[in-house]
Amino acid sequence: MPHETPLIATIVVGLVLAFIFGAVANRLRISPLVGYLLAGIAVGPQTPGFVADASLAQQLAEIGVILLMFGVGLHFSLKELLSVRAIAIPGAVAQITIATLLGLGLAAAMGWSLGAGIVFGLALSVASTVVLLRAVQERHLISTPQGHIAVGWLIVEDLAMVLTLVLLPPFAALLGGAAESGPGAVGAADIFLAIGVTLLKVGAFVAVMVVGGRRVIPWILHHIAHTGSRELFRLSVLAIALGTAYGAAVLFDVSFALGAFFAGMMMSESELSHQAANETLPLRDAFAVLFFVAVGMLFDPMILIEQALPLTATVLIIVIGKSAAALGIVLLFKRPLDTALTISASLAQIGEFSFILANLGVGLGLLPTEGRDLILGGAIISILLNPFVFGLIGRFGPRLRAAFPDAPAAACEPAPAAPRPAAHAVIVGYGRVGSVIGESLREHARPFVVIEEKQEIVTALEEDGVSVVTGPRPPAELMKGARVAEATAVFVAVPNCFEAGQFVEQARAANPDLFIVARAHSDAEVDYLQRLGADVTIMGEREIGRAMVEQAIAQRKKAERPH
Numbered sequence: 001m002p003h004e005t006p007l008i009a010t011i012v013v014g015l016v017l018a019f020i021f022g023a024v025a026n027r028l029r030i031s032p033l034v035g036y037l038l039a040g041i042a043v044g045p046q047t048p049g050f051v052a053d054a055s056l057a058q059q060l061a062e063i064g065v066i067l068l069m070f071g072v073g074l075h076f077s078l079k080e081l082l083s084v085r086a087i088a089i090p091g092a093v094a095q096i097t098i099a100t101l102l103g104l105g106l107a108a109a110m111g112w113s114l115g116a117g118i119v120f121g122l123a124l125s126v127a128s129t130v131v132l133l134r135a136v137q138e139r140h141l142i143s144t145p146q147g148h149i150a151v152g153w154l155i156v157e158d159l160a161m162v163l164t165l166v167l168l169p170p171f172a173a174l175l176g177g178a179a180e181s182g183p184g185a186v187g188a189a190d191i192f193l194a195i196g197v198t199l200l201k202v203g204a205f206v207a208v209m210v211v212g213g214r215r216v217i218p219w220i221l222h223h224i225a226h227t228g229s230r231e232l233f234r235l236s237v238l239a240i241a242l243g244t245a246y247g248a249a250v251l252f253d254v255s256f257a258l259g260a261f262f263a264g265m266m267m268s269e270s271e272l273s274h275q276a277a278n279e280t281l282p283l284r285d286a287f288a289v290l291f292f293v294a295v296g297m298l299f300d301p302m303i304l305i306e307q308a309l310p311l312t313a314t315v316l317i318i319v320i321g322k323s324a325a326a327l328g329i330v331l332l333f334k335r336p337l338d339t340a341l342t343i344s345a346s347l348a349q350i351g352e353f354s355f356i357l358a359n360l361g362v363g364l365g366l367l368p369t370e371g372r373d374l375i376l377g378g379a380i381i382s383i384l385l386n387p388f389v390f391g392l393i394g395r396f397g398p399r400l401r402a403a404f405p406d407a408p409a410a411a412c413e414p415a416p417a418a419p420r421p422a423a424h425a426v427i428v429g430y431g432r433v434g435s436v437i438g439e440s441l442r443e444h445a446r447p448f449v450v451i452e453e454k455q456e457i458v459t460a461l462e463e464d465g466v467s468v469v470t471g472p473r474p475p476a477e478l479m480k481g482a483r484v485a486e487a488t489a490v491f492v493a494v495p496n497c498f499e500a501g502q503f504v505e506q507a508r509a510a511n512p513d514l515f516i517v518a519r520a521h522s523d524a525e526v527d528y529l530q531r532l533g534a535d536v537t538i539m540g541e542r543e544i545g546r547a548m549v550e551q552a553i554a555q556r557k558k559a560e561r562p563h
Contacts, residue, residue: 040296064287073264088152099125115175128351218270508533
């Protein structure tokens with residue numbers, strides 16, 4: 001048995017400490033992300049005790065980025081992505097420009113060169129993929145217009161950073177650093193050639209995925225599903241996600257994250273996309289945790305003392321300057337204030353691309369090591385602050401809406417087209433299970449209100465005259481919008497147990513006499529939901545098993561009857 005196992009040690013110690021610190025943070029009503037980052041600091045080289053392998057941790061973190069972007073792609077379609085291009089492309093470019101200028105100004109104040117200021121500013125302009133997506137998913141916004149704009153914005157930033165990483169080496173000598181291939185001036189032809197080649201590669205990758213991927217990937221998924229092997233199906237999903245991401249990076253010089261996103265988006269064309277998302281969820285969560293551990297390992301706590309003022313200015317640019325720019329840009333596009341607040345909060349942090357750009361800048365002799373330390377420190381602190389930024393928006397959002405009554409309002413209230421009596425039911429989630437509940441209520445002529453986040457389902461329900469509550473709001477506000485206090489029953493049909501638990505708890509708090517039925521997948525989930533206030537918790541597998549046995553017994557009795 002080998003004793004030198006850095007990969008196993010990094011994974012085991014990282015996950016165990018992340019669990020401990022995350023559980024403590026959750027107990028203190030702080031985001032578990034804070035605990036994961038603290039776990040990374042604990043196993044990093046700047047603190048005593050066990051030191052994890054930083055290079056291995058970064059590669060594990062990259063797998064987390066790949067799987068997370070793949071999962072987001074599964075909930076997207078090309079049509080949805082193109083629908084937000086009018087705001088995502090100019091908005092992201094304008095926000096990157098403003099943040100870069102702010103970083104350039106701080107760099108000039110510290111006496112750095114022009115090249116250092118540009119690298120520093122660009123590193124502060126791009127948000128972390130993992131942090132943004134986790135924040136959007138935790139607030140159930142991924143299928144809303146806000147979520148679509150956030151992901152589109154993120155992809156534009158991703159493409160901009162890919163282009164930056166390609167162009168920075170040939171520009172290094174011109175900006176005061178070390179040229180990649182010796183001294184010499186950079187010609188206009190070289191610049192245009194580099195830009196053209198990069199855009200050509202990105203275009204070729206997109207074309208291959210749209211033309212070939214949207215046909216081949218669903219075909220592979222359906223073929224494997226027909227084998228009846230769940231193990232092979234799960235393996236095929238992971239192979240497609242990781243293989244496409246790796247192929248995109250090797251063959252087209254596109255980032256892993258962008259390649260994985262397009263793989264998920266092409267797989268969403270298949271009817272099995274929902275099952276594919278469920279199969280990869282545990283791995284996505286585990287590797288996302290390792291991403292935050294890896295980020296924490298980079299942080300040197302001494303920077304808080306040695307560079308307190310520059311670090312404070314860096315954090316202010318990330319959290320306030322960049323967010324304010326995004327807020328103003330979204331409002332200029334006449335989007336609702338809620339959308340502007342969500343986008344600005346999502347972008348109030350930096351992450352993985354910032355680290356890559358900082359290391360490249362130091363390697364090219366453009367950015368001083370002090371700049372890299374400030375970028376790492378700003379990333380850690382901004383990630384720590386991001387949950388609190390969302391909390392502040394949730395707290396002061398209503399006041400801002402009252403202060404700016406002329407701002408466009410998001411369509412979050414129940415549709416007025418279908419008046420409902422006071423006695424109604426509420427269905428939380430209108431997917432496979434929720435839609436069956438809705439059809440049954442219609443057969444019994446029972447009015448109901450639906451709480452749903454997916455815009456295509458919301459649109460279809462509103463066209464059908466069903467009252468719907470949606471929008472970027474917590475469960476308590478959604479329940480209030482559905483008038484749960486006046487309802488006779490609530491059917492919680494969302495598949496995620498913890499999300500279902502929030503709705504059960506809020507429904508019971510709003511109406512102690514309410515009849516609540518929830519969906520579960522295991523005995524542990526049944527106990528959990530009933531402790532939170534569910535009157536009846538139905539486990540699908542158990543009910544299917546009972547129905548099968550009852551049908552078999554009925555058939556046998558029928559066969560035994562004398563003719």
